[in-house]
Amino acid sequence: MSLRKTVAVVASAAAMSVGLIGTAEAAPRTLYYNSAGAAEFVAAVDAGANVWNTQLPNTVKLVKRNSGSVNITIVADNGWPRAQTTSLGNGRVWMGRQAVNEGHNTTRIAAHELGHILGLPDRRTGLCTDLMSGASAGTSCTNPNPNAKEKAEVVRNFGGSATVQATTFEDAA
Secondary structure, three states, rough: OOOHHHHHHHHHHHHHHOOOOOOOOOOOOOEEEEEEEEOHHHHHHOOOOOOOOHHHOOEEEEEOOOOOOOOOOEOOOOOEEEEEEEEEEEEEEEHHHHHHHHOOHHHEEEEHHHHHHHHOOOOOOOOOOOHHHHHHHHHHOOOOOOOOOHHHOOOOOHHHHOOOOOOEEEEEO
């Protein structure tokens, strides 16, 4: 190898190590959801999916699909909102009318339940800034956005070898 090529290789390696030249980022993981059974909550589900798409555009991409194979099925019922994961990025969400009837924000509910599918547990902190605090933040809380810690956890989940046990999250207050 010539001296010129050697210098170019060493310079490129040094630039990459200090962040002057980046490598191509991995594409976000696309997860398909079907909200055809979500009844009056379809718009809220779409908004909740958009929260994650906007907050973590390089990590996950939630795409609506009304037929064919999907990762996430979303339905409405008269119970409390809940999510059941089968593995990371896969499962079922119930948009329960009970929480809505009590005054909880539908977009926050959708984003919270999708958070479970993305590997986040409930954390009943009572803080509106914590998406995964769920109903413990009260009915006045309308914040649908994950905080920095929650976002970082999803990035870790999808960027590494994280696994999620099949779990049902019952989000009753």
